[in-house]
Amino acid sequence: MSIDIVIREVGPRDGLQIERPLPTEAKLEFIDALVATGVPRIEVTSFVSPRAIPALADAEAVAAQLVQWPGVEFSALVAGLGGVRRALASGVTRLEYVVSASDGHSRANVGRTSAESVALIAPIADLVHEAGGELEVIVAIAFDCPFDGRTPPERVAEIAGRALASGADTLSVADTVGTATPVRTGDVLDRVRAVAPEVDLGIHLHNTRGQGLANAWAAYGHGVRRFDASTGGIGGCPFAPGASGNIATEELVYLFEDGGIRTGIDLDRTLAAAQLISRLLGRPADSNLLAAGGRLVPRPER
Structure with a gap:
């Protein structure tokens, strides 16, 4: 089936990184439920310091099991050269590297300045390309920084x-x-387009202040066709105060599909995956659609 946009599911990485550590088996159960939705891309983990992100300390163990889902493009986040080497050794060659646009967040997140993170892009890209992989650079704190404004x-x-x-x-x-x-x-998107008119540009949004879906719709109007989302709306950045609430995959699917924009993702199965992660975490997920249910079902005629 042809699709109009690509949604990358980031629940197993961004969604879980601020939660108490789940067993690897539980994460694999979650990934299996996500694969069943038809989502084409899943960010499964991050290869970063286990001390900094203990919830994702089992990155290698998760990566070792991805061969059971050959039809999905799996990726992982890295914060430096050491993480790149770990990821490539684990067989994950689609990588995301985050560069904070502010020094305050960059120091809190990775212990270096924004300029120092930019300087690492070239050697990281060299390693990834030597392994036949693909590197995406994500510009974080693209609108506001909790430290620098x-x-x-x-x-x-x-x-x-x-x-x-x-x-x-x-x-x-x-x-x-x-x-x-x-x-x-x-x-912001127009300014990035001006310096990178041909690039495959994506967006990663949070719904912390209730603007996530509106921003996604605006991004579509400005030519973006790649969106990150987290089933259940779980997740956030542990090194940015107040950074909670990714946009929920099921709500993004609901928005775009109702607007005639094909995602290729099954809404009912996404809601089932959101129910699963709620159960695994032991609390309700942060999703209005999950709480309300999917589309309204008409009453049967008497």
Whole structure:
């Protein structure tokens, strides 16, 4: 079936990174439920310090089991060269590298300045490409930083241009703390497009302040066709105060499919996956659609 947009499911990585550690078997059960929805891409883990993100300390163990789902494009997040080497050794060659657009968040997140993170793009790209892989650079804190305040849009565009020049294959911008609005979303995307007109541009949104779906719709209007989302709306950044609530995959699917934009993802199975992760976490997931149910079912005629 042809699709109009690509949704990447980030629940197993961004969704779980701030939660108490789940057993590897539980994560694999979640991934299996996500695969059943028809989602084409899943970010399954991150190869970072287990001390920093204990919930994802089993990255290698998860990666070793991905061969059972050959039809899905799996990827992982990395924060430096050590993580790249771990990921490639584990057989994961589609990688995302995050560069914060502010020094405050960059130091809190990875212990270096934004410029120092930019400087690592080229050697990371070299390692990934030598392994036959693909590198996506995600510009985090693209709108606001909890430490430094509003992010200058020109800084986001500058990093995007540097990333492409350094070997990035694709780009995404991230509203890490969920402060963007549709107008600001369009402005940042247009500025990135100006320096990277041909790039496959994606967006990673949070619904912290209730603007996530509106921003997704605005991004579509500005030419974006790749979206990150987390089933159940779980997740957030542990190194950015107040950064909670990814946009929920089921709500994004509901929005786009009702607008005639094909996602290729089964809504009922996505809701079932959201129910599963709620059960595994022992709490309700942060999804309005999950709480309300899917589409209204007409009453049978008497």
